[in-house]
Amino acid sequence: MRVILSGGGTGGHIYPALALAEVIKQHEPDSEFLYVGSERGVESNIVPATGMAFDKLSVQGFKRSLSLDNVKTVNLFLRAVKQSKKIIKDFKPDVVVGTGGYVAGAVVYAAQRMHIPTVIHEQNSVAGVTNKFLARGASKIGVAFDVAKQQFPAGKVTLVGNPRAQQVAHIVSTFSWQTLGLRDDKSTLLIFGGSQGAPAINSAVIEAMNTFNLRNYQVVVVTGPKRYDNVLSQLNSQGIAVADNVRILPYIDNMPEVLAKTNAIVSRAGATSIAEITALGIPSILVPSLHVTGNHQTKNAQSLVDDGAALVIAETDLNGETLITAVDSLLLNDKASENMAAQVAKVGIPDAGDRLYNLIQDAILEKKD
């Protein structure tokens, strides 16, 4: 199968596309992939590092207010569609798959104009702007949350889950906490704020640090690449030490391996993070971001909370004290943690990659009929 993948701007759109490629390769080892991303997006670092062929376009998002910049956005979009058509003509894909983000808008739209089968994947419980725009012309639509189905044309939408879930669920992890100077025989809490880090979570962690230092469990804090120096300098200026059971990192590159050895998580309620947490059955405390389209993180989180599969702290309630209380309620209480692990494992879709692969095959076959 020859596949063009496109999705960008943030890890939550990129990792599912890469996980899908892995599944397709397992089913059809001769498959060829080309990833088309934005030159300014993080995909321009993440994708080439995996060895996948990468082509880049120049695109940008719309400003919500009336702005001259939007004229530039339209021009960039039209140019990106033209460039995409050339890329598609040269690569000759059987299918073009979009996983969200402005860049996918241009690439998938170009494919639709050229009558190439297209499949879009929506990770969130509320459809993103790009996917809404592409839905009419898409051959098939895969969604990760049941509630997202009603936001797309019936007949071509299917609940598939998030392919990243399959990737993490099947990983045989050789990761050891000893590589970070920690122990493998202790419970370990991983705190991260999505792929970019979250200032609200980082601030609460700083407030909670003196208490984390005294705990018998281990705490690994991922600040986000751009926020690492700031967290260290705040700890330093407030004279807060970091004990031997705590580690602070800017980013984790081998997240699937690390997650497989993690006992509990504090995180944003980004869709791909949730897919990973549910695929592995990890107890979690979610702090939904309030700064996302349609408040989708709160809705992503709600589907877990309803099933007793996660705790939620509203960002407005988050501080050092509420964070410690929630973390202790899981890490100092084996029964609570086991109950939540059992609930969360029930909501995961660990064969999401295969389901999306089947949908892609349907899209290609229907076009041939």
Ligand SMILES: CC(=O)N[C@H]1[C@@H](OP(=O)(O)OP(=O)(O)OC[C@H]2O[C@@H](n3ccc(=O)[nH]c3=O)[C@H](O)[C@@H]2O)O[C@H](CO)[C@@H](O)[C@@H]1O
């Ligand atoms: C602020 C914002 O717009 N966030 C959106 C963005 O989130 P974001 O990009 O943060 O995406 P998610 O939380 O869904 O996924 C984060 C991904 O990054 C990985 N990771 C994270 C930290 C790290 O150190 N290393 C690492 O590899 C995680 O394992 C996961 O695979 O896309 C998601 C998927 O559409 C949306 O649900 C989020 O609302």
